[in-house]
Amino acid sequence: MNSDFEANLQVQELQAWARSGAKSKLIMVCGDVDETLGLAQSFSQILKGGDAVALQGTLGSGKTVFVKGLALGLGLAHADEVKSPTFVLMHVYPTRIPLYHFDLYRLEEDKELEAIGFEDFVSDPKAICCVEWAEKGIRYFPKSTYRVHLEILRDTERKITIEK
Secondary structure: OOOHHHHHHHHHHHHHHHHOOOOOEEEEEEOOHHHHHHHHHHHHOOOOOOOEEEEEOOOOOOHHHHHHHHHHHOOOOOHHHOOOOOOOOEEEEOOOOOEEEEEOOOOOOOHHHHHHOHHHHHOOOOOEEEEEOHHHOHHHOOOOOEEEEEEEOOOOOEEEEEEO
């Protein structure tokens, strides 16, 4: 984020979009990691307990970076505390609203999600649930899920589409 003014403007734009109630898309292009972190920090300000964020995109598209920004926006002290839970499946971050962070990349069958009670996590009214490679478990998500698709445009440039 280049300035507090720009960050506040972005939060206001996201809040207006979220309040609109209609199914819609918000498309933004981020030129580098800092802009992606800033967008996610702004986006975190519209999230509340019970919200789920389904992250999709190819390897290296910035899904974990986006979660880092969400965690920072929710009060986590350091972005480097956020690690992709590829091998452990889930991390919980102690933010002002607990943040569940799943990575389903290594998931072979969605029945594995039933075994860990994934549906309970993704709809926990006291937490926010972010899921990388969400397409592997999308049937468990509530209808109100935010869908975030990250696309690589150039080395550091990402097109980020947020749908509700």
